[in-house]
Amino acid sequence: MASNLKFTKELVTFLGKSVIALLETLIFTFIPRPRKNVAGEIVLITGAGRGLGRLLALRFAHLGSVLVLWDINKEGNEETCRMAREAGATRVYAYTCDCSQKEEIYRVAEQVKKEVGDVSILINNAGVVTGSDFLNCPDDLMEKSLDVNFKAHLWTYKCFLPAMIANDHGHLVCISSSAGLVGVNKLAETIVQKLKGIKTTIVCPFFINTGMFEGCSTVRPFLLPILEPEYVVEKIVDAILKEKVYLYVPRFLYFVMVLKSILPVKIALLLSDFMGVFNIMDGFVFKNKKH
């Protein structure tokens, strides 16, 4: 009875907040969303020595931001620095940094904190492209892609997020690519399409009761139950034997993916919260160091 009351209360709260978010989305399709003022904000742009990074620097120079420019290419970066000053920036700082090197990121970030201050807008823009067929791509180029295009984001967050949290003010910007949304040849491999004899199966189960996630719990067991391993394995083997490309367990996840693609972000987040996604790991017991 008490749990029914709790559920009803949570459902009403979720629906109420969703209606507000929906109204907000509708309003902002007709009148433009207000833009925030970034004058005086400390904006760090990685890969500022050319391309998008340089153009972003020039735009933020116009907007009166303090600029921190990182690039592995000292020359290009200093050219951007000069151009930003011409575009009206009064405080511009250029640092040479190889974003594939964690220690270098940590070192240069400390320098920035001392010499400029707390970064409040962090734009991870630096990126490398392999552009080679999967099997012909050298291992070190693959690792470098991961280092620059992904890990550098982690390390820069670790450097600059604590001050943002302390100030309850900050903005993380990730310059990704539509190539991250669908497979593109020579970037992600497209085996399914090109080689008819080779099958692929990607399995995305919800939490399974194998001990790996011991202590985790679900708040909506009727839609997202903690799964029994025997059941999941049956589904996986079935998917392999039927050569299915995707398997989501439970089935409700297919619906989640559709909702994710059509709902406004705010409502999707409210739904995730209602489904308990942000609290699943709260009771997690770390123990399986060896697995």
Added chain:
Amino acid sequence: MASNLKFTKELVTFLGKSVIALLETLIFTFIPRPRKNVAGEIVLITGAGRGLGRLLALRFAHLGSVLVLWDINKEGNEETCRMAREAGATRVYAYTCDCSQKEEIYRVAEQVKKEVGDVSILINNAGVVTGSDFLNCPDDLMEKSLDVNFKAHLWTYKCFLPAMIANDHGHLVCISSSAGLVGVNKLAETIVQKLKGIKTTIVCPFFINTGMFEGCSTVRPFLLPILEPEYVVEKIVDAILKEKVYLYVPRFLYFVMVLKSILPVKIALLLSDFMGVFNIMDGFVFKNKKH
């Protein structure tokens, strides 16, 4: 005129194949899809020493496959080996392998090729969980997650895919997680939800004419044009100032994401092919080694 004819021909081919794929999907919602025979197939399962990996091994033992079991935990792996024999497998091979170590994967893979033969079903199941708040998670644990949960897949593909391609026969299975579909606390971070003062913006543009992707071309410029950097930067700055969470450029990509979530995989792949996604990089010129 000739290009109009070519487009019409491609469109008709795409629509025709899509109708066939749709019919196939419809048929298989009513009658079960046929299952393939995996007796005699060489099935490699990573992380076979416990949990899902062990249960998968037992299922493939029942199905008459040759089993190659990998785990960092020798004891658990040998126990699975023994259980698989009891379950009816006649050929089971256990190898101790730390999937976070590339060199170890390469060494053990060579041993498998010599001692057992060409793996035809590769199940990347080994995984580690960090289960810690982002800022409190040690760097090396993050790297280990990437090493085991992602990079090990790359290295095992490199080892076993060439023989699969040569035989035009094989199956890659990736045991992922629904935690890869939406952010989950203590796994991916959920900053947007919890810290109201910290904003995030994720930018996914199509190819941009910055020189990074020199030589790439689009076959459907009216829907997916190669973008001008100035235009993209305007959109990015606008998204930052309006604190948007996602920005897809061009807008057509929002529609692509909806289609991806509702279309059957075969049709989604046909559409990707029609849109030229699998040929975008064909003319790519590798030059920007220093960016």
